Amino acid sequence: MLKAFDANTAKRALELAREALQIETDALAALHARLASDESVGQAVSLLLNCKGRVVVSGIGKSGHIGRKIAATLASTGTPALFVHPAEAAHGDLGMVTSDDAFIAISYSGESAELMAILPVVKRMGGVVISMTGKPESSLAQLADVHLDVSVAKEACPLNLAPTASTTVTLALGDAIAVALLDLRGFKEEDFARSHPGGALGRRLLTHVRDIMRSGDAIPAVGLDTVLPDALLEITQKGMGMTAVVDPDGRPAGVFTDGDLRRMIDKVQDFSKVVMRDVMHANPRSIGPDQLAVDAVAVMEQFRINQMLVVDAAGKLVGALHIHDLTRAKVI
Template sequence: MIAKINGDRALALARDVLDIEADAVRALRDQLDEGFVEAIDLILSCRGRVVVSGIGKSGHIARKLAATFASTGTPAFFVHPAEASHGDLGMITSEDVFVAMSNSGESEELVAILPTIKRLGVKLIAVTGRPQSSLAQLADVHLNAFVSKEACPLNLAPTASTTAALALGDALAVAVLDARGFGVDDFARSHPGGALGRRLLTYVRDVMRTDDQIPKVTGAATVRDALFQLTAKRMGMTAIVNDHDHVEGIFTDGDLRRVLERDGDFRELPIASVMTHAPRTIGADHLAVEAVELMERYRINQMLVVDDAGKLIGALNMHDLFSKKVI
């Protein structure tokens, strides 16, 4: 039998779910206590790794928390409690901190491994919705993730409780991140394959064109010579340099359009008479995003790269930055 959708009912139910889960997260503010600060202290003083565990829906939240810790400067991994009982406890050392997540605080597989965890001398942080549960009572620190009801109409499926646990875990990870002084550059180093990593770890030297790829002519050249470089190197510009390769100017597609407005044969015009003097330049050790910012600010599509003495060592344009996914 194909169920029929009642649009009004579906929207009303969806709004109720969002309200219930939002209320559950807001209620966590008043449930925070000194235990939260103690948990931060345990993690910061950990000489090993943070091991996060949970089963069922709490297990999914635990996996996410372990991943968040790992990506924000705290070495961490997830251990499935059932697998832990069959050998994976060997991953855990006395220098680790164990974070156990269970809404009921009575998950059989999780509670079963706690005596071994305690015998190892591992510090235990429990995240539960029941402060009087077995897990909460065995923990060195308990974080209260209690919710008054689930968003499920039957009040059975873990919904508001998992949202609350997720939010509380994020709050813990962010507080640890802040205490460590973990910054944007640190985050980029943990995410070299992501967009932020590319933006923050890519330098001008990684993007610029060098040697024979650089379009350039000397100040004695003509517009004809510059056009040859524009066409051959396909960068939309050519640099004008002196005999020692120091930059004197730039001739771009825009300059060419202005030259085309003149009457007569412009090809033999001295390039020095039509070039843009004192062009925008950047050093090779600057971040590529700085080049993007300068290009956008001054509405230009190309930049010359120079060394400290003003000698031309590279060139880049917006296409280069696009191809490297800096933009």
């Protein structure tokens, strides 16, 4: 069982949290102001934009954690990137780096021994090196083709030791570079979806009607002269709450739903004599199989319907779609 804080402890904890956030906020504001007269970010973006290979990000300790995030953000926004641990690189993983790659080295001190051991090799290979350090006069900064200054006045840590404000600034600058590259590459929502096929946006932008529609024998369909009892059997067996009514050429002429049946109960005495052509809704809503499933959602919401027919370019019935199909596919 957790021990409850007393009032003074809780107050002190809140003060420390607010102070840490203010220090990091100030550090970001200082970076923002510094970039107004710093051309290094533009130079780094230009190098990365013209890179023929991949962007290799490396760092150790907390800088390594930040480097992994920067590499992941770059990769998911149109800039091929990967993270390489500098110690592993010194023992073989440097073979993943080519002369066409751009190398981003992250070290707040700029003196990381693990990075300094491999960067001369990267330089000899002809690779471009971009450094992110808090010490512009450091060995790493001097070795790089472009140096990005991520210095902070102080860390949010009360001891001014644990990387806190400095890692926040480094991560934010990495995000800023990724966003700039995204825009300059003309990266669109569709491109982002292709990099995130398992995410909600990916499903919305990559799922087509044909991927989730019911087809073949699963399509509820009857002819124009089908009597109502047979149509009801089709509706029951196919479980969509409706049936398409098709002409002899297989084109939808109308649709009949279980809601239509309920509205007929008080008006019709003998269901056995009712034929579909007389009670169907003509000109039913339909969509093409190659359209996005999210487009089907828009139509259903607009016309407040739960089912749609799917027709091909010739207007023939090739599928049926229920709102539940879209829900199961997590399109909505």
